Amino acid sequence: MAVYGPVVKIHPVVLASIVDSYERRNEGASRVIGTLLGTIEKHSVEVTNCFSVPHNESEDEVAVDMEFAKNMYELHKKVSPSEVIIGWYATGFDITEHSVLIHEYYSREASNPIHLTVDTALQSNKMNIRAYVSSQMGVPGKTVGVMFTPLTVKYIYYDTERIGVDLLQRTRASPNRTNGLTTDLAQVGGAAGRVQEMLSTVLAYIEDVLSGKVTADNSVGRYLMDLVNKVPKISAEDFESMLNSNINDLLMVTYLANLTQAQIGLNEKLVVL
Secondary structure (H helix, E strand, C coil), rough: CCCCCCCCCCCHHHHHHHHHHHCEEEEECCCCEEEEEEECCCCEECCCCCCCCCCCEEECEEEHHHHHHHHHHHHHHHHCCEEEEEEEEEECCCCHHHHHHHHHHHHHHHCCCCEEECCCCCCCCCCEEEEEEEEEEEEHHHHHHHHEEEEEEEEEECCCHHHHHHHHHHHHCEEEEEECCCCCHHHHHHHHHHHHHHHHHHHHHHHHHCCCCCCCHHHHHHHHHHHHHHHHCCCCCHHHHHHHHHHHHHHHHHHHHHHHHHHHHHHHHHHHH
């Protein structure tokens, strides 16, 4: 449970990159580490990207390829100048003595960096993801130690990332662990079905409150009022006309895209002949 510091917002692509680097680790390596990139706001830190950093560690010492980390960061800045170093990650459940040494390096690269741990070994039958920030403790002028304080972790995503996450969720239920992308119309139909299910849940809750089966919750009522106020006032006929028009536009774009793809494929075959 978080007790101090900003909220750490993590995107799915970051977790996927960390797991991929762990699966591709060198033989004999117990964990992998890497640099976290993102943006810093007033009350939150958003982790949008990362890259792994080669390292070797034993019981007595740890060696990190700092030159590789610097070169990778310079390349990332050319693609995404807004992303800065905000901390580092490590696979595993615990914070080790070597983690303190690595954290000292990142403290020189970023102000108050965060440390993210991802339990890829699933020690508790799930992938625990935790974020920490360090602070010094001890008597001034004497021995000073480092304490890692947990932060609040939230998972956010862009609309494009949501498509990938939904595909992964469907893959979990597939017997052969494979699944293909759905068409645009299928996605629209699935989204409409989910909205209908949520509306049915809301209506059932309202009916239970009105009948006295469930005690009314003021916070839920405020959310529902805010939802109702956001719905535009439009007649059913106008809404149906707008929906049909948008569907026709979507079908036209899909048809033109398929036609263009067919023309390109035909042109490639003619060039080969």
